[in-house]
Amino acid sequence: xxxxxxxxxxxxxxxxxDLRTLAAKQQTDPEKYYTGIGQEKMAMATHDxxxxxxxxxxxxPLIERxxxxxxxxxxxxxxxxxxxxxxxxxxxxxxxxxxxxxRVVELKQACYSATAALQMACALVxxxxxxKVLVIASDIARYDLDTPGEATQGCGAVAMLISHNPRIxxxxxxxxxxxxDVMDFWRPNYRSTALVDGKYSTKIYLKALKKTWDxxxxxxxxxxxxxxxxxxxxPFSRMAQKAHQHLAKSNQCELSAEGIEAQIQPTLRYNQIIxxxxxxxxxxxxxxxxxxxxxxxxxxxxGFFSYGSGCVAEFFSGSIQExxxxxxxxxxxxxxxxxxxxxxxxxxxxxxxxxxxxxxESVEIPKATLGRFRLAAIHQHKREYVAC
Ligand code: HMG
Numbered sequence: 341x342x343x344x345x346x347x348x349x350x351x352x353x354x355x356x357x358d359l360r361t362l363a364a365k366q367q368t369d370p371e372k373y374y375t376g377i378g379q380e381k382m383a384m385a386t387h388d389x390x391x392x393x394x395x396x397x398x399x400x401p402l403i404e405r406x407x408x409x410x411x412x413x414x415x416x417x418x419x420x421x422x423x424x425x426x427x428x429x430x431x432x433x434x435x436x437x438x439x440x441x442x443r444v445v446e447l448k449q450a451c452y453s454a455t456a457a458l459q460m461a462c463a464l465v466x467x468x469x470x471x472k473v474l475v476i477a478s479d480i481a482r483y484d485l486d487t488p489g490e491a492t493q494g495c496g497a498v499a500m501l502i503s504h505n506p507r508i509x510x511x512x513x514x515x516x517x518x519x520x521d522v523m524d525f526w527r528p529n530y531r532s533t534a535l536v537d538g539k540y541s542t543k544i545y546l547k548a549l550k551k552t553w554d555x556x557x558x559x560x561x562x563x564x565x566x567x568x569x570x571x572x573x574x575p576f577s578r579m580a581q582k583a584h585q586h587l588a589k590s591n592q593c594e595l596s597a598e599g600i601e602a603q604i605q606p607t608l609r610y611n612q613i614i615x616x617x618x619x620x621x622x623x624x625x626x627x628x629x630x631x632x633x634x635x636x637x638x639x640x641x642x643g644f645f646s647y648g649s650g651c652v653a654e655f656f657s658g659s660i661q662e663x664x665x666x667x668x669x670x671x672x673x674x675x676x677x678x679x680x681x682x683x684x685x686x687x688x689x690x691x692x693x694x695x696x697x698x699x700x701e702s703v704e705i706p707k708a709t710l711g712r713f714r715l716a717a718i719h720q721h722k723r724e725y726v727a728c
């Protein structure tokens with residue numbers, strides 16, 4: 341019996357800042373962003389969006405197709421938590437109308453936690469093959485203004501239905517893991533933006549890639565040349581390009597530079613115009629691959645490198661299934677991205693300074709999102725979500 345991704349869909353905000361606008365304000369050459377880090381636009385969540393509304397919006401197309409009956413567990417992965425105790429997934433559970441006997445848990449480990457959720461979901465389904473697990477990753481990447489990290493912000497959520505005999509991708513059991521106690525990126529409870537040692541973080545990312553690959557190679561028979569495509573964690577697309585060149589070189593890959601690049605290029609497209617969505621980013625990369633490659637990918641092996649600062653990393657693999665095209669949400673994704681609106685710099689600042697009441701003050705939030713779910717108000721420390 342195979343286990344893996346039966347359906348996948350993502351959501352991002354309807355608003356974005358072009359990095360040319362940021363560069364102009366900073367008096368920086370825009371090519372530093374467009375070429376140097378490989379990013380063009382970054383999605384900005386509206387005041388009435390957060391990880392709950394993005395998660396519900398990402399999962400809605402799946403629920404509309406398969407209903408709620410078989411979902412036994414909802415795992416929500418995020419590092420943009422809205423509460424220290426209550427799992428954000430419980431709000432999503434209500435918004436989606438999931439069954440009362442569906443368990444809900446939130447997972448955190450920087451950008452890695454969606455992969456932990458995916459692996460746990462596969463294990464649950466392997467134990468009870470009649471059930472399905474809904475895995476959602478949802479994050480808003482925020483750095484301080486006027487810091488090197490500012491251009492690598494973004495937001496997004498991705499929802500994956502995990503089942504036996506999956507229609508999109510079977511996930512292999514063998515994995516390579518790496519954990520190390522490092523301070524490359526972190527966000528203490530009292531901060532709404534991350535702290536990061538940027539250059540160090542890129543070095544640790546590459547080190548973790550090599551370590552997880554070595555560990556994966558010890559347990560798996562799949563070699564570098566067996567993979568057609570690779571999905572990397574995408575803090576910015578140039579990071580994945582560097583990582584993939586590094587991995588190809590250490591495996592003495594005989595492909596041309598263009599051949600190596602072609603193994604990741606289709607996975608980068610959505611990230612380049614959305615930005616970092618932390619734990620969702622690697623799986624939005626998978627959507628980008630599935631939606632944008634026109635040839636039939638059935639039977640192709642995909643390698644995944646999942647990295648979460650702090651750090652935990654994992655290399656694993658999957659195989660694309662025959663007939664996967666019928667299960668995709670390509671048109672919905674394309675329409676959502678095409679309908680987005682560009683922000684000017686002042687509008688960006690306004691969204692950046694989203695309401696973040698800490699003392700229990702009441703906030704009524706005007707409607708701005710085009711998504712189906714939104715955060716309408718915060719009263720007495722309670723967040724009020726509604727369907728539009
Ligand atoms: P920086 O230090 O301002 O940028 O920020 P830079 O000066 O290194 O320039 C970047 C690249 O642009 C360089 O290329 C420049 O040469 C080039 P490279 O040498 O790297 O190949 N460049 C230009 N190219 C063309 N035309 C120009 C031009 N000017 C410069 N005119 C940094 C870069 C990554 C440090 C910053 O964006 C940052 O701090 N980002 C946040 C941290 C991050 O994303 N780290 C990635 C690894 S850690 C991770 O992935 C985990 C994470 O997602 C969090 C989690 O796990 O939860 C972040």
